[in-house]
Amino acid sequence: MNDQIDILEDETPLEDDDALEGADDEGDADVEAEAAESEETEKYVAESTGDVTQIYLNEIGHSPLLTPDQERALARRVVQGDFEARQKMIEHNLRLVVNIAKHYINRGMTLLDLIEEGNIGLMHALEKFDPERGFRFSTYATWWIRQSIERAIMNQSRTIRLPVHVIKELNVYLRAQRHLEAHLGHEPSFEDIAHLVGKDVDDVRRVMGLNERVASLDAPLDIDPMLTIGESIPDDQHDGPETILQNAEIERYVREWLKQLNEKQRMVIERRYGLNGYEVCTLEDLAASLSLTRERVRQIQIEALEQLRRILRRYGVSRDVVL
Incomplete structure (x- = not known):
């Protein structure tokens, strides 16, 4: 390969x-x-x-x-x-x-x-x-x-499963540690870090102990040396603008790819996977609405997915990204 x-x-x-x-x-x-x-x-x-x-x-x-x-x-x-x-x-x-x-x-x-x-x-x-x-x-x-x-x-x-405020606090301590190392010429103690950031020594020791189990959140990203891993961790409650834009682009491409299916195939895929504003339908419900047998709907779905797989493969996109 x-x-x-x-x-x-x-x-x-x-x-x-x-x-x-x-x-x-x-x-x-x-x-x-x-x-x-x-x-x-x-x-x-x-x-x-x-x-x-x-x-x-x-x-x-x-x-x-x-x-x-x-x-x-x-x-x-x-x-x-x-x-x-x-x-x-x-x-x-x-x-x-x-x-x-x-x-x-x-x-x-x-x-x-x-x-x-x-x-x-x-x-x-x-x-x-x-x-x-x-x-x-x-x-x-x-x-x-x-x-x-x-x-x-x-x-x-990343295997981090920490609250956002803890991640941010740890990132502050890591920055302080790096700053002190540069100026002191040796690894700073927890007391040194606590004094610099104005926090309790026990709190600093506890939070920095978490860093032993995760990758350094203060390490710069390859794509942007001015941005650290900790700073770039997304908020799980909200999609970032990049995610929203990418999702919108994927939806736009999906609409075009679905046009390459015949009408019946497109109808089955849209309703089975809840695409283009349709609610997700079971095989039974879809079969009833199309006046077809459940097995026939399943066959159409398989045929449509196979055709979509060939289309997506040309673009190197996984079906999991789309459906």
Whole structure:
């Protein structure tokens, strides 16, 4: 799989606009047929062994990078609301997400999970990208991809189960500890820290004892050295603005993806999962409203989910993120 990831790092862009639409129609038909058969065989082997990550890497490897002119043209269409252009921009930048995500392996999440989180950041970056400012999209998107991945790692791997006010108090003591270490030249005592922050020594000792069981909340984040882990822990009672924006973007994409299903499939998925304003329905209730048998509704649901799975896989998004 490492070889596959290295191949994805090839930064050779498309040479002309025709390449964006697909391969040249000219060529030896037998060679093309053999290549297609080989590709299907590889895909079958990967699927039979359950290597979903390998399947995904194989699929996105067929999307070469865009030239600056192609990128600018597509980005302008995205600004105008062209969903097809948005899809192309995402597809041709999925390799960027993989190249960033692989640097976060062994941080508590699988590569595929890291890619899924990075793809959410990619979609968020595309919503905010302004092609007229002269920056390459990859430069702009990198920060959003890293932010999305690092936030997911923090939320996934942290084992902190402390009240928010305790976390903030611990963060104050850790800052004081770092300040004193810099000025004293040695590790400060609990008494030193208590004196600096004006707190009781026993309180400082008790709260800082919690730090032995958790990662340092005062450590700077990779995405922003001026922001600490403790400061960036979200309030569980309220979604932050980034979460709200990302959820809104996901909902917008879901509406477009559902349009690719036929009417009956879309109706079943919307009502079974409570999408687009519908209440969640049981198979029995849905079967009655559609004048179908329960088993037939279940079959339609399976067919629709399989089609959605193929659509989502192209974007590296887990079904769990959507449904």
